[in-house]
Amino acid sequence: MSFADHWLLPDGMDEVLPPQARQIESLRRKLLDHFHSWGYELVLPPKVEFLESLLTGAGHDLDLQTFKVTDQLSGRMMGVSADVTPQVARMDAHSMRMEGVARFCYSTEVVRTRPDNLLGSRSPIQLGAELFGHAGADSDLEILCLMTESLLAAGAKNLCLDLGHVSIYRSLLAEAGLNEPQQEKLFDILQHKRLGELDQLLGGIKSPAAQLLQRLAHLNGGIEVLDQADQELATAPEVVKEALAELRELATALTDLYPEVDLYLDLSELRGYHYHTGLVFAAYVPHLGQALAKGGRYDEIGGVFGRARPATGFSTDLKVLAALQQPQAATGLIAAPVECQRDPQGRQLLKELRSSGKRIVMALQGSELPAEASAQIEYHQGRWQVKAG
Secondary structure, three states: OOHHHHHOOOOOOOOOOOOHHHHHHHHHHHHHHHHHHOOOEEOOOOOEEEHHHHHOOOOHHHHHHOOEEEOOOOOOEEEEOOOHHHHHHHHHHHHHOOOOOEEEEEEEEOOOOOOOOOOOOOOOEEEEEEEEOOOOHHHHHHHHHHHHHHHHHOOOOOOEEEEEEHHHHHHHHHHHOOOHHHHHHHHHHHHOOOHHHHHHHHOOOOOHHHHHHHHHOOOEEOOOHHHHHHHHOOOOOHHHHHHHHHHHHHHHHHHHHOOOOEEEEEOOOOOOOOOOOOEEEEEEOOOOOOOOEEEEEOOOHHHHHOOOOOEEEEEEEHHHHHOOOOOOOOOOEEEEEHHHHHOHHHHHHHHHHHHOOOEEEEEOOOOOOOOOEEEEEEEEOOEEEEEEO
């Protein structure tokens, strides 16, 4: 190992330096205050939990993303948090046990064995909000609105919301008569949008649901695609029709509330299929090769902790979100000699300046002043005063 290797960071693990660190922290405070104004209570989940608690009900994908360690006190396996949502679900079910609707928000760094995508980080700062205790379009719309307004407040431009509903695919698949290998093949085709392979897979299957699955793969576009879906999926089970009606209600409301935001509906969207139970959504902006935020409904996850509850929520990576903003101009420093803080009147001046938001740096003896220092405190006519230049 060369000397240089001692300070290299692992792939996907990134550090944040000034001034970006300050920009991220400023945005974190702004968005958490925004969540608070909507009635969401801040929670701080632990970085490490026992593995069975961390992964129960969370799906195979999260298991692969989780670093695993042995607890030296108990000998049990523990996991480093790779996704906060299951932890908040445990807190709602086991720690809080609130009656009725509960709203929580969070912001914490998570660590993953692998990134979500080629552009993703293995140490994102996950910020999000979760709503428990209500099933239906009203709570889904609240979460969608909270996410949209948070992204707009963070500086997202030309925002596009991608909506889907996994119960449509799940309902048709249950009646299509596909064996397990065929189901896995279909999932892979739809997930990677290799629609040219659909006819080869489903062409020889005569069930009506298999034919509807073929149509489903091509139902994507603007809100008008729901009219097409009503016609082409007219013979589908009632669950499908209810999901289409819910998507129409949400899409109509979002169009009215945020006319500046584009909507895209993909009825074969399988993001989080093994985890989500209904609505799924993601937010995109141009020239960013990954989702800016994503979420959906994940009912009953708390059942494994003894309290099944409907739930919906979203999350984003604060590092990615902060990168959308214009770099903040550095706030000028005021240099103060060490003697200033030793004098009562000087100490009072330093206190007043810092309380008003000014940044004061002490001019330590023998050291050079920072280049960004735009003013100095000097002793003049018997008083300590700020002098520009």
